[in-house]
Amino acid sequence: VAAVAFVGYFVIMNIFGFGGDGGQDAFTASLASVNNPSGDSGSGSGVVAKMQKAKKNVVVFYGSQTGTAEDLASKLAKELHSRFGLSTMTADLEDYEYEDFDTFPEDTLVLFMMASYGEGEPTDNAANLWTFIMEDAPEFSNGGDMKPLESMHFAVFGLGNSTYEHYNAIGRQLDARLEALGATRVGKYGEGDDGAGTMEEDYLSWKEEFMTTLREERGLQERDYVYEPTIELEDVYDLSVDSPDVYLGEPNKNHLAGISKAPFTAHNPLLCPIKDTHELFKDNKRNCVHVEFDTSDENIRYTTGDHLAFWCQNESIEVDRFLKAFGYENRRDDVFVVKKLDSTTNVRFPSPTTFDTVTRFFLGINGPVSRQLLTQLVGFAPSKEAEDAVRKYGASKDMFHESIASKNYNLARLLLELSNGKPWDRVPFSFLIENIPHLQPRYYSISSSSAEQPNTVSITAVVERNRGPDADFDCHGVATNNIFDIKEAMAGKTTGNFKLDGARGSYTKGDAIRAPIHIRHSNFKLPSKAGAPIIMVGPGTGVAPFRGFIRERAHLAKSGKEIGKAVLFFGCRHSKGDFLYEEEWPNYTSEETVGKIDGPFTESNFLELHTAFSRDSDKKYYVQDRMRENSKLVNELLLKGAYFYVCGDASRMAREVQTTLAEIISKERGIDFDEAERIVKKMKSRNLLQEDVW
Ligand code: FAD
Incomplete structure (x- = not known):
């Protein structure tokens, strides 16, 4: 050596x-x-x-x-x-x-x-x-x-x-x-x-x-943190926000040139017209939006169970706050190019562009604050007090969690508060580009059936507006509020909360609002044999892909295919309010086939729906409770080769549903729980149990 x-x-x-x-x-x-x-x-x-x-x-x-x-x-x-x-x-x-x-x-x-x-x-x-x-x-x-x-x-x-x-x-x-x-x-x-x-x-x-x-x-010696840029921003005075070569939010060159070219991928989204949006909740307390994308003129394909990636933009109020926090309020439309100082640096957005564009379309400015980032901002503070504050919170994990993380701050809101509203104008914009994560597309389980509607892709998105226990303000999810705003605009209520016309009005050309999307293929799929029974557990928006599954089965039945029984366990808070797609399910259900395992089934009786409402009465019902109540049915269907699907919350629901499944198998087959768990594992490895959880 x-x-x-x-x-x-x-x-x-x-x-x-x-x-x-x-x-x-x-x-x-x-x-x-x-x-x-x-x-x-x-x-x-x-x-x-x-x-x-x-x-x-x-x-x-x-x-x-x-x-x-x-x-x-x-x-x-x-x-x-x-x-x-x-x-x-x-x-x-x-x-x-x-x-x-x-x-x-x-x-x-x-x-x-x-x-x-x-x-x-x-x-x-x-x-x-x-x-x-x-x-x-x-x-x-x-x-x-x-x-x-x-x-x-x-x-x-x-x-x-x-x-x-x-x-x-x-x-x-x-x-x-x-x-x-x-x-x-x-x-x-x-x-x-x-x-x-x-x-x-x-x-x-x-x-x-x-x-x-x-x-x-290994004997390496250390020095204090000094910011060493890997990119440099160079002002371009002879271009303006109106110059045709300046990127104003177009994701790439093709889009800037006005040519939308397949294949549409994670690097090249389709600017897709939206043909319908409507509210699914009825209680006026929260919102859940059904969105239908019209892909009829576009070369983009999906199959039932896939995911749609929605390329969101930041809310204008947050863009303004960010530009103000770093002193770029009056320079938002100035044009610059990004020069790499290191050949291996990846710049994730095109330039020449503007400060407003980068902040609105490319930076994840609204997420939780990173403690590490605070420590790097010490040297750029606009006052001694602000410097002491970022140093203090950056150094102490506990203090950071108590005073910052639990209060839903984003970076701009926090820095303005720590500096009493003084802009942090010593922070180079290149530092922000290098250190703030890129704004990422958000994924949604597709809630339409490609067999029934090959040219329509729908999603079901619950709008995130939350206030943490210690927070003084609501925290808005980026994509879902963007989607909500599109819905409002399509209903004739223009809020100005988002720049819905996108770059150079390209999102609103013609008579539709558009949004950039791509499809991510998923392994969450119906059985290849339409006759195989299916059991679906999908509380809340977890029901999204099952709407697609059910519509697909109904479509197959209509076209003469023999279809298997489908059981759906759906849960939400109230029977009146957040019961998603309440009006659609009766199209596929019939009292006569409740408890019936073997067909023949038709498109209007193959579905058995079991609902669990957690806040309708003193007793809270969850999907697991309904599964237990129907344990005989679940077990018999499994013995007939049913596929079992779970979709929705990964943090607790999915695991609890699996445990419940093992309990059911153990009880109904008279075997011990460990053996039942082994059966559940085997179902997973044979793809008889599939999860789409987040
Ligand atoms: P984000 O901006 O990503 O915020 C996420 C959460 O963090 C929100 O609750 C927000 O309030 C909170 N938050 C944001 N900023 C802060 C801050 N500064 N401090 C503290 N908290 C903060 N969702 C659906 O509704 N329907 C679906 O069918 C669906 N399918 C999915 C399928 C897959 C495969 C995956 C991975 C996810 C799926 N999701 C689905 C979730 C979806 O992708 C998004 O995560 C969700 O819609 C929230 O996105 P957002 O941009 O609105 O929120």
């Missing part, structure tokens, strides 16, 4: 402890290895070649679905650079091939921020890595070695949700797999729990321990 050394800020280090003795030789060796890390010319397309070209010694990969893993990857890369002087880059797993993973030089560090999705699956952008690395003998470029990844030094942080059965399956399996393939772990495997609401704190404690390992075991 050649002498391996690492370049930090002030000293020359040998962080992985192989040979190398510091001093000029190590310095030279290190630089040489950074210049030509694998000792060969590299493949040119792989990550190793890219690192070599950009002189990087740390790569932070991310497998991200909702943007959190990507955000943490970016934070980690920046912090490793600013604290230790390491030359870092982040990398989207989907942008690389993995054959060269056995050629990482020993003085590079390979980090993975890996989210688990759904039933312990990799995120879409990590799917290819997964197929490759989990193969019995992945075909690396050098090939044939029992420990092909011997030269890789790695660490994995998993992002998961403990309310799901396969908690952090991806992070854990990748960590074990890399070790099994011969790679050396640096520090410990770490993981964060979204289910417990502790993701940021879990990350911060793992990250601190990891940094301590680098410092104490």
